[in-house]
Amino acid sequence: MVDLNKIVRAKRMISGFVEKTPFSLASKLSALLGAEVYLKGENLQRTGAYKIRGAYNMIANLSGEDKAKGVIAASAGNHAQGVAISAREFGIRAVIVMPEATPLLKVSGTRDLGAEVILKGDNFDEAYAYAREFADKEGLIFVHPFDNEFVQAGQGTIxxxxxxxxxxxxxxxxxxxxxxxxxxxxxxxxxxxxxxxIIAVGAKGAPAMFDSFRSGKPINSKSVKTIADGISVRDASPVTLSHILENVDEFVQVDDEEIAEAILYLLEAQKIVVEGAGAVGVAALLHSKFSYKKGTKIGVILSGGNIDVQMLNVIIEKGLIKTYRKMTISVTLVDKPGALTGLTKALSSANANIVKIDYDRFSTSIDYGDAVITITLETKGKEHQNSVIQALKANGYEFKQIL
Structure with a gap:
């Protein structure tokens, strides 16, 4: 167990540099779940994630001699920025080793904070191994993202x-x-x-700590794959596992589909932008991963908001399709003047908004004199999509629904 006195001291140490983030009642989510759900907005933290707390606390506690050596860290992004901004505050060198697939937002954000960035490895653990080698070579102090008492105490201030x-x-x-x-x-x-x-939530695509919790001993994963890159860790730490076994009551998992739904829900219903790791707690609630009594007070840590814009776009587009708010159809028409106008009138009669049209008359799979029209529509739910389908049938159009 991390000593409470160390956590209290960490709070005094980081005060004035680290933000005290809001912890607010989420009214819509509470009404949906029948509980009082409060969201801890670490997505609004400096650098957009909680990692700054532990990084600053550790660096602040280094001796003057160690600070002069400079620091190094391995990170998928959030710890990187926490170390970078903390090192800048103390005017010392910072080197960050990041997996090669780290989102550009996190790479550029780390560099903008003055750190030297090295891209190495397919995942955190490979980046970690290289960072350890580089630290020995350069004589740098390694700032571990989780296996350090000052880091853990800093995170405990949440x-x-x-x-x-x-x-x-x-x-x-x-x-x-x-x-x-x-x-x-x-x-x-x-x-x-x-x-x-205490309910711990992990990603199914990174099951090391979940498997370790269930077995009571460290079990590493062969590989990791999840959109929650902030918790995409392959190997289980014996140090943190011991704390989790001692203090966590239940450990659950969510998959990428559930995480994506939570990201979209928070964006739409709560007007909050979070990354995959930051959404897992809400995903666990939305998908009933554990039981609780009605009226229960639940605090959820939104650990970060540094989501890649391209990933967010994919999540939004897929979410619109799954919730029947976007559909794509393919229609074969005789390629003559006015054919497309008739089709668009049929769609207009069903109040469907056209957002994209592709017109193909050259494909070898269609007859001469025909054209294939692929249309993407904005719709207002499943019933509305059924109305669109009925309007097309009523006007004699044969079509395929692609999405």
């Missing part, structure tokens, strides 16, 4: 803030990758209120 704002929380939901956040938060919460329930 729980202090949550319980200051809502002292009688019944549940605290925390994302888990390497386990540094869960170690600090769960240790802090349990020492203040032993009755509070």
């Amino acid at each position: 729980a202090l803030e949550m319980l200051e704002d809502v002292p009688n929380l019944d549940y605290m939901i925390v994302p888990v990758g390497g386990g540094g956040l869960a170690s600090g938060v769960a240790s802090c919460a349990k020492q203040i209120n032993p009755d509070i329930k």
Whole structure:
């Protein structure tokens, strides 16, 4: 267990540099779930994620001699920016090793904070191994993203803030990758209120800590693949696992589809932008991964908001299709003047908004004199899509629904 006194000292150390983020009642989500759900907005933190807390606390506690050597870290992005901005604050060198597939937003954000960035490896663990080698070569101090007591204590300050704002929380939901956040938060919460329930949430595509929790010993994954890159950790840490086994009441998993739905829900219903790792707690709630009594007070940590814009676009587009708000159809027409006008009139009669049209008369799969029209439409739900289909049939059009 991370000592509560160390967490309290960390809070004093980071105060004035790290933001105290809002912990607010999510009215729509609460009404949907029949509970009082509060969201801890670490997506609004400096650098857009909670990692700055632990990084700053560790660097602040380095001796003057160690600060002069400079620091190095391995990270998929959020820890990188936390280390970079903290090192800049102390005027010391920072080198960050990031997996090659790290989103551009996180790479450029880290460089903009003055750090040297090295892209190496297919995942965090490969980047970590290279960073360790580079640290020995260059004589740099390694800032571990989770296996360090100062880092864990820094992350634990989130729980202090949550319980200051809502002292009688019944549940605290925390994302888990390497386990540094869960170690600090769960240790802090349990020492203040032993009755509070801690729910850890991991991504199915990165199951190391989940499997380790169930078995009671570290079990590494062969590979990881998830849109929640912030918790995409292949190997389980014995250090953080021991804290999690001691303090976490239940450990659940969510898959990428569930994470994507939570991201879209938060964007639409709560007007909050989060990354995959930041959405796993809400995903667990939306998909009933654990049980609770009605009226229960639940605190959810939105751990970060640094989502890649291209990924967000994919999530939005897929979400619109799944919720029947966008559809694509293919219609074969005789290629003559006015043919397309008739089709668009039929769609207009069903109040469908056309957002894209592709007109193909050259494909070898269609007859001479014909053209294939592919149309993407904005719709207002399943019933509206059925109305569009009926309008096309009523006007004699044969079509295929592609999406």
